[in-house]
Amino acid sequence: MAASKTAYHHGDLPAACLGAALELLEEGGETALSLRAVARRAGVSPAAPYRHYADREALISAVAAVGYRELAERLAAAHPAPSTPAQLADVAVAYVRFALERPALFRVMFSEPCDRDNDERAGAIAAVQLYLREIVARCFPASDPEALAPAIWALVHGLAFLFLDGKLEAPTPAAVAERVTAAVEAMLGATAS
Amino acid sequence: MAASKTAYHHGDLPAACLGAALELLEEGGETALSLRAVARRAGVSPAAPYRHYADREALISAVAAVGYRELAERLAAAHPAPSTPAQLADVAVAYVRFALERPALFRVMFSEPCDRDNDERAGAIAAVQLYLREIVARCFPASDPEALAPAIWALVHGLAFLFLDGKLEAPTPAAVAERVTAAVEAMLGATAS
């Protein structure tokens, strides 16, 4: 739009690449996310993205960062500040639902060695951990959050991946939600009582 | 060895490909596992593997199947028939340790859409589920295995991936084991009591 007059300089290639990458991911999965395809979609030569992203990994990290933000929004929308196991289960369902609705994005967020040098990703992870610790402290005041928070994250994260990879089956989103709440309550209901 | 006289027909190319694939995976991670590299290592032309594996996916599925067998062995070695939460925790530690010691193989086993048409993979998954259900029935006779077994698998599986992807930190294998047992007991100790 703002750059239509020149046709040489794009205007905002970094953002355009990010958008194109997210679209490609949605449409064709991880494999469809190639730098060349991104460049094509942005209407630019194959080498242009390299001015803004060091390599494919860098673009993917940027995509992952977007994913972290969207996941955080979804969790907050499920419940802003859960304080009971049932509310925690709602957040867990939102987590798994996000994974199943945007599988490629979720995989990009978590299925990579996750280079430490990316501050944005590291920050997002730290934020998740802090967020979880608060929830656990509210829901289970008697527990040790240092042990329970990672355990809960692992439980939910594991459910997400097992469903994603077809290791656990559930025909409908509602069935998924049911199995997730069942799993969470099977573990945490007991802990709470 | 047995095929050195002809030099045209390999002798057992499928097995050689599988072996080469596992080696490449160990040495260079997922990215190093290309059909061409496998063919090179097997001392054969790039197109030869296609006589035995329909495509890259098929080879990878075969690799994954090997991984499932090895994982099963490791779990059985940790404890043949766990019947207490502590013994279950040992199995959990073995699971996570396997993931961390052979990260690329573990990723291949679980980080793929897992095409349904592969009986071998589907069978392996079913076996894991059955195995787990038995353990749960032994450890927590009062519980509903239908809900608890997937939950436990998810917990351990999630721990494995979070460690693998650097989302949870632990400097040494011993520290990993400690965190895993802590997580398992934080959840299951309460359930058992």
Place this chain on the structure above:
DNA sequence: TCCGAATGTTGACGGCGCTCACATTAGACG
């Protein structure tokens, strides 16, 4: 012994990530 089926080779196609030399332009500075 001979012939078909199984197996391996050669060569090719398009796509990929990435690099380098070059072209174009924006924007700071005089």
Place this chain on the structure above:
DNA sequence: CGTCTAATGTGAGCGCCGTCAACATTCGGA
């Protein structure tokens, strides 16, 4: 308002990849 530099995009090209089709070789049964 002009000029020069740094930022940005282009084009060509490298080696790798997955995959296929046509061809060569060999094994095993009739």
